[in-house]
Amino acid sequence: MDYASTLQIKIREINPHIVCSLCAGYFIDATTIIECLHTFCKSCLVKYLQSSKFCPTCNTKIHETHPLSNIRLDRTLQDIVQNIVPGLYESERKKKIEFYTSRGLPVPFTGNNDDAQSDDEENHGKDKTTTDFSNSKSSYRDDEQITLCIGVDSMQKSYEDFAVPALQRKYLRCSVRAKCGHLIKLLQKLIIPPEGYEVHVKCNGVLVPLDKTMKFVWLAHWRQQKQPMDLSYLFEKIN
Numbered sequence: 001m002d003y004a005s006t007l008q009i010k011i012r013e014i015n016p017h018i019v020c021s022l023c024a025g026y027f028i029d030a031t032t033i034i035e036c037l038h039t040f041c042k043s044c045l046v047k048y049l050q051s052s053k054f055c056p057t058c059n060t061k062i063h064e065t066h067p068l069s070n071i072r073l074d075r076t077l078q079d080i081v082q083n084i085v086p087g088l089y090e091s092e093r094k095k096k097i098e099f100y101t102s103r104g105l106p107v108p109f110t111g112n113n114d115d116a117q118s119d120d121e122e123n124h125g126k127d128k129t130t131t132d133f134s135n136s137k138s139s140y141r142d143d144e145q146i147t148l149c150i151g152v153d154s155m156q157k158s159y160e161d162f163a164v165p166a167l168q169r170k171y172l173r174c175s176v177r178a179k180c181g182h183l184i185k186l187l188q189k190l191i192i193p194p195e196g197y198e199v200h201v202k203c204n205g206v207l208v209p210l211d212k213t214m215k216f217v218w219l220a221h222w223r224q225q226k227q228p229m230d231l232s233y234l235f236e237k238i239n
Contacts, residue, residue, distance in 0.1 A: 011084065011085070014084070018077075018081045018084065018085075020039075020040045020041040020044055021040065021056065021057060022040050022041065022044035022045070022048060022056055023041055023044050025041070026081055026085050026088055027040075027041055027077065027078060027081045028043070028078075028088075028092055029041060029042035029043070029073060029078065030042070030074045030075075030077040030078040030081065031045050031046075031071050031073055031074065032071065032073075032074045032077075033045075033055050033062055033070060033071050034070050034071065034072055034182070035055070035060050035061070035062050035063075035070055035182070035185075036055050036057070036058050036060040036185055037185060037186060037189060038056075038057040038058060039077060040056065042073065045071060046068065046071075049062070049067045052067075053065075053067045143175035143176055143177055144175070144176045144215075145173055145174065145175060146173070146176050146215075146218065146227065146229060147171065147172070147173050147227045147228040148171070148172045148174065148183075148214070148228055148229055148230075149170055149171055149228040149229070149230050150167060150170050150171075150172060150183075150231045150232070150233065151166065151167070151170055151230070151231075152164045152165075152166050152232065152233065152234070153202055153232035153233060153234040154232065155234070156234040164191075164234065164235060165191045167187075167190060167191065171228060172186075174214065175214070176213060176214050176215035177213050177214070178213065178214050179210065179211060179212065179213050179214075180201050180208040180209060180210050180211070180212050180213075180214075180217070181210035181211065183231075184198075184199050184201060184210065184233075187199045187201070187233055191233075193235050194235070196238055197235040197236060197237055197238065198235070198236055198238050199233055199235065199236075200233065200234055200235075200236050201231055201232070202231065202232045202234070203217050203220075203221040203222060203229065203230070203231050203232075204221045204222065204230075208221075208231075214229070217229070217231075
């Protein structure tokens with residue numbers, strides 16, 4: 001291996017992406033709000049939502065009556081955090097053991113994969129990539145899925161004095177109930193429009209309203225064609 005060419009990144013440079021803003025510690029059971037994609041520790045977020053229905057970061061309303069139904073465990077991000085921060089998993093595991101032991105309670109895990117196993121038992125064999133935090137039937141887990149192909153709008157390869165950036169990965173699979181507003185929030189995090197501009201999405205050259213679901217877009221603009229459904233995005237000045 002050519003160590004001279006190895007890219008070295010200081011952990012403080014990526015801390016903003018792996019630290020919970022509620023407790024200022026590294027993510028433990030990283031959990032994401034599906035409305036705005038902001039992430040926090042599971043325990044921090046659940047405790048916060050006992051007295052609020054809004055995201056702690058952007059103040060987006062999570063859900064009118066059951067905010068816990070719109071949050072999901074992000075196992076991929078948690079794996080990244082545990083690989084970046086040595087000893088994080090073992091440290092947290094010891095704290096959990098001490099917590100239960102000091103209170104005379106049975107420790108609910110015994111092996112390295114206990115957290116995942118306890119989640120599986122709790123959810124009775126449901127999808128391991130998501131965890132339902134309520135008994136609400138509004139979970140997106142069992143929805144029909146749709147594949148999207150997302151690229152820069154052909155009419156706007158560049159805008160004024162800046163180029164419209166392309167996505168590194170243009171394919172996305174999501175629930176047919178996902179709304180265009182959810183997709184736009186994701187795009188705004190990935191491509192970050194210039195100040196004073198916002199992202200809009202088109203299908204077959206037609207602008208898609210924020211409140212329209214992917215199912216609606218499919219039926220209205222892509223019904224006779226196969227997946228993936230082609231969508232494009234562009235920048236527009238904020239009025």
